[in-house]
Each structure stands twice: as structure tokens, then as C-alpha cells.
Amino acid sequence: MSVVINTNFAATVAANNLAASNDMLQKSLNRLSSGSKIVSPADDAGGLAVSMKLSAAARRQGAVATNIGNAISFLQTQDGVLKVAGKVLDRMGELKTLYTDPTKSASDRSNYDSEFTELQSQLTDLTTEQFNSVDLFGSNALSVNVTEGGNIGVDIKSRLLSDVTSGIGALTDSSVTSLSALALSDITSAIQNVATYRAENGAEQSRFGFALELLTVNKANLESASSRITDVDVAAESTQLARFNILVQSGTAMLSQANQSASIALKLLS
Template sequence: MSVVINTNSAAISASNNLATSNAMLQRSLNRLSSGSKIVNPSDDAGGLAVSMKLSATIKRTAAVNDNIANARSFLQTQDGAFQTATKVLDRMSELKVLSDDVTKNQTDKDNYDTEFQQLKKQLSALVDEKFNGVSLFGNGGSGSLAVATTEKGSAGNTVSIDQPDLATQIGATLIGNDSTTVTAMGISTITNAIQNIASLRASNGAQSNRLSFASEMLTVNRENLEAANSRIIDVDVAEESTQLARYNILVQAGSSMLAQANSSTQVALKLLG
């Protein structure tokens, strides 16, 4: 091998190897410090694209689950109104039976009717109850709200939650400004209203259960999506720390060899001396 001064091939080769090792070391450091396997798009362009789609799906899934939780709160509030209405009707039926007591005089019956009329007004107030500005019950007719149960939104599966016409289910003579007295009221009118509300509560519970299962499915889906995304984008710390140690040694060895290669041309000075 000839001895030259102007071109040091060994130093150039050592320099190139050192630059490569240093670049790999920096990439490994970036991965470990960020916790992500894909620091730059060039690391895994295809994987990055898939991860971005999965991340968006995960966020939409979480948002849908929040919406379902709010819908269940709507149903729970609605059921609270049903419970209150049932208690009111129970008391009204009791007042009706008490007013039929033949030992009661008209004043006694009038006193029962005073409470009876106040309870009518309370039922009327329940009909107008709202949840965050949304009516719990249909005004002038039954309605429904469509709750999306997939991350596709309204384009996917939905669950309808009812906004029943509570006023109709209770009956006009038990609500509002109706002047029917407790003694004139038929007991069957009150018991029919109680039965109607019982059916509404059953429907409310069924819808709430369905939303609960939909939420459970979304939770499982989100967990699986998170795991899939993790396999694409998250760095394996054990594996990457091993690579870090390797590249660290290569950088140190490359630095030493570059210094050695740079000094190797000094043999020419001995020949000239």
C-alpha cells in the first residue's frame, strides 16, 4: 500500500462510519426521549399514516362515549320526573279514597281538594321539565332523540331515546287548570295514569340499558384501538436501549479510529526525515 499525504482514505472511511453511527445514536436518543418509535415521517411513513387514522378514531370513540354518558344522564333525569309523578299520583289516589269517606263533611272534602288541586299543578310543572334546555317530554306529541353509538356518528348505529307526551299519559283531568274536584275524579283515571307512567319507566330503563351496553362496547373498542396504535408508534424501551448502547459504542470506537486514521499519515514524515 502506497504512502500518500493528500488523500487519507482510511480517515474518510472512518469519518463516514462515525457520521452514520452518530446519526443512529441521535435517532435512538430521540426515540427514547419522546417514547415514540416514529419521530420523523421518514422513520415509518406508512405506519405514521395508519397511526394518525387510529388516533383520530380513538378520539371520536371517546367523544361518542361521552355523548352516550350524557344521554344516560338525560334518561336518569327523565326517570326522576317519572318517580316524582308516580309519588304525586299515589298521593292523589290516597286523597281520592279519603274524600270518599262518608264520615267526612264538606269542609273536610274541600280541604282534601285543596291539596288535590295543588298536586295537579305539580304534575303540570313536571311536564315542562328540561335537561340542559332540552325538553324531557314531548310538547303536544311524543318525540325522540337519536344517540349515535359508533365513532361514525349519525351515519352509524343510533339509539332512539323517547320524549313521551307525559301530559297525555297522565290525562288532561289531572293536569293544569282542570277544575275537576277530588270527589268528582274517578279513581280509575288516577290508576290508569299510574299504569301509563309505569310503562314509561320500563321503556326508559330499557333504553338506558341499551346505551350502557353500547358504552361498554365503545370502551372495549377504544382499548383495542389504543393497543393497535401503541404497537405502531410506541417505542420498545428494552429493545431501543440495547440499540442505544450499541450505537454509543460505535460512536466512541469510530472517534478513536478516526483519530488513529488521521495520525497514520504521519509515517510519511519519518520517511522524509
């Protein structure tokens, strides 16, 4: 091998190797400090694109889960009102039965009518209950999306509690001011309507519960898939960090040796 002064090929190679090792060391440090395997898009352009879509889908899943939770709360509130309505109707049925007792005086019946009138007012108030300014017993159904794509909706049926036929409207009619104006069948029909509403309410809560469970599982799976692409394996990366640390140190030492190799030429000139 020729002994030259102007060109130090060994030092150039050592410097290139040192620069490459130092670059990899910096990347390893960035990954460990950020916890992300993809520090810049250049690290994995395709993986970054997939991860962004998976992360966005997972966030939408979480938002849909929140919406379903609110729908369940709406139904639970609605059922609470229906439960109270059922109790009021039970009391009305009891009053109607007591009212027909032939041993009761006109004054006794008037007392029963007084309570009946108050219960009517309570039933009327129940039909106007709201949840977050939304009518619990409105005339329109509410559609709730149960997928992050928004392509599947579950309806909360309209339950018009004030309706004469399907609700309790026959008992809250202002023209009815006495138990004598009601048949027991009017009360039992209203009780059946409320019972049907509660059964439908429970069925909808059940479906929303399963939809929420599916969303929870899907969200966890999407986050796991995104994690495999972007999250750094600390154990593996720590090993790489140790390797690049050693390469940088050894490269620095070898570059120093290579830079000293030209001094051999001076000995030949002395």
C-alpha cells in the same frame, strides 16, 4: 498497500462510519426523549398514516362515550321526575279513596280537594321539567349516535307526560277542580302510563350502558394498536443507545488513528 499522502482512504471510511453511527445515536436519543418511535415521518411513513387514523378514531370513540354519558344522565333525570310523578299519583289515588268515604262531611271533602288542587299544580310543573334546556317530556324523540362512525343511532323515545291518553294529562286538566270529577280509573290509568314510561326509560338506560361499555373497550384497543406503531420500546431502544454510543466512541478513536496513518510517509522521507 501503497503509502500515499493526498488520499487517506482509511480515514474517509472511518469518517463515514462515524457519521452513520452518530446519526443513529441522535435518532435513538430523540426516540427516548420523546417516547415516540416515529420522530419524523421518514422513520415510518406508512405506520404514521395508520397511527394517525387509529388515534383519530380513538378520540371520536371518547367523544361518543361522552355523548352517551350525557344521554344516560338525561334518562336518569327523566326517571327521577317520573318517580316523583308516581308518588304524587299514589297520593291522589289515596285522596280519591278517602274522598268516597260516606262518613266524610262536605268540609272534609273540601279539604281533600284543596290538597288535590295543589297536587295537580305539582304534576303540571313536572311535565315542563328540562335537562340542559332540553324538554324531558317533549313531543320529539332524541337520536343519540353510539358509534364513532355515526352510523348507528339509539332513540330516546318521546314521552309526552302531559298527554291525556298516554300520560297524566287527564289529571292536570284545568277543568278538573275536584276529586268528584275524577274516576279512580283515571288515576290508575295515569299510574300505569308512568310505570310504562319508567320501564321504557330503564330499557334505554340499559342499552346505552352496554353501548358505553363497547365504546370503552374499543377505545382502549385502538389506543393499544396505535401505541404498538408509535410508542418506543424503552428497553430495546436503551440497548440500541448503548450500542451506538460505543460505535461513536470507537469510530472517533479509529478516525483519529486513520488520520495519523499518513505520518508514516514522513518517516520514509527523513
